[in-house]
Amino acid sequence: MTERISEAELAVMEVLWAQSPLTALDVAERIGPVRGWSDRTVKTMLGRLMAKGVILHEEDGRRYLYRPTVARDAYVARESRRLVDRLFGGRAAPLVAHLAEGDGLSPEDIAELEALLKELKS
Amino acid sequence: MTERISEAELAVMEVLWAQSPLTALDVAERIGPVRGWSDRTVKTMLGRLMAKGVILHEEDGRRYLYRPTVARDAYVARESRRLVDRLFGGRAAPLVAHLAEGDGLSPEDIAELEALLKELKS
DNA sequence: CGATAACGATTACGAGTGTAGTCGGAGACG
DNA sequence: CGTCTCCGACTACACTCGTAATCGTTATCG
Numbered sequence: 177m178t179e180r181i182s183e184a185e186l187a188v189m190e191v192l193w194a195q196s197p198l199t200a201l202d203v204a205e206r207i208g209p210v211r212g213w214s215d216r217t218v219k220t221m222l223g224r225l226m227a228k229g230v231i232l233h234e235e236d237g238r239r240y241l242y243r244p245t246v247a248r249d250a251y252v253a254r255e256s257r258r259l260v261d262r263l264f265g266g267r268a269a270p271l272v273a274h275l276a277e278g279d280g281l282s283p284e285d286i287a288e289l290e291a292l293l294k295e296l297k298s
Numbered sequence: 299m300t301e302r303i304s305e306a307e308l309a310v311m312e313v314l315w316a317q318s319p320l321t322a323l324d325v326a327e328r329i330g331p332v333r334g335w336s337d338r339t340v341k342t343m344l345g346r347l348m349a350k351g352v353i354l355h356e357e358d359g360r361r362y363l364y365r366p367t368v369a370r371d372a373y374v375a376r377e378s379r380r381l382v383d384r385l386f387g388g389r390a391a392p393l394v395a396h397l398a399e400g401d402g403l404s405p406e407d408i409a410e411l412e413a414l415l416k417e418l419k420s
Numbered sequence: 421c422g423a424t425a426a427c428g429a430t431t432a433c434g435a436g437t438g439t440a441g442t443c444g445g446a447g448a449c450g
Numbered sequence: 451c452g453t454c455t456c457c458g459a460c461t462a463c464a465c466t467c468g469t470a471a472t473c474g475t476t477a478t479c480g
Binding site: 421422428429431435437440441445449 | 454455458459461462465466467470471472474476479
Binding site: 180182183184185213214216217219220221224238 | 436437438439440441446447
């Protein structure tokens, strides 16, 4: 049901996932420095995210407070699945294998994965 | 260096990764039925992929034979890394955890991952 | 040799994206 | 009360993507 979130929009979502509700300017302050966006741009993103239904706003005097309607976890799960489906025929193991190649796995990752697998088998 | 490949373009790449070199019509025959594309559309994709430098063509009489310049493995590794970086701060373990949640891991996946981890530790 | 068919090259066009600018109304300030 | 300012709503514009259609040239077939 939830529509796709573009890369730039995701930056706004990350801010709101980190803390919400926030005003448009709050969001802009947290993003502007990092991405070099004007506050207008942030406002546009908020508008588009509203249109996509992934955030909502509540009135607060003469301005709005924005908050996500979609949990980060849910979004992340969907995107992960998309990638795995598109590139690996839905199988997770090859993905991990690929990450392992380019030195993508730290020792902590490996330990964490082992623990995870142990749990899954039980 | 390599530019991004869009979703529709990826379908063309998959065909060429499966077999190459191929003519435009060869590609269209392999894709058209599945995606419902006209051969014109396939030609457009080939042109854009050429512009992006991820395929090249060799002349074969009055037509071209196309082949990838980028290995599927390299592409897949880059895209996987992008996702992991964007959504998981570069850590692979949380990704696998997310996939595991939605029943995303088959028993074979789990077995395969175990074997992989064993190998990585050695 | 003239018509036709097969190709590649160029162009089209609406939706989405990145990145803003402008307009209009409601408070704030003098 | 008139003016300035802050905010959201609407508009802009170039670029990418998905999905083709048209143009020009060259080989081919009768």
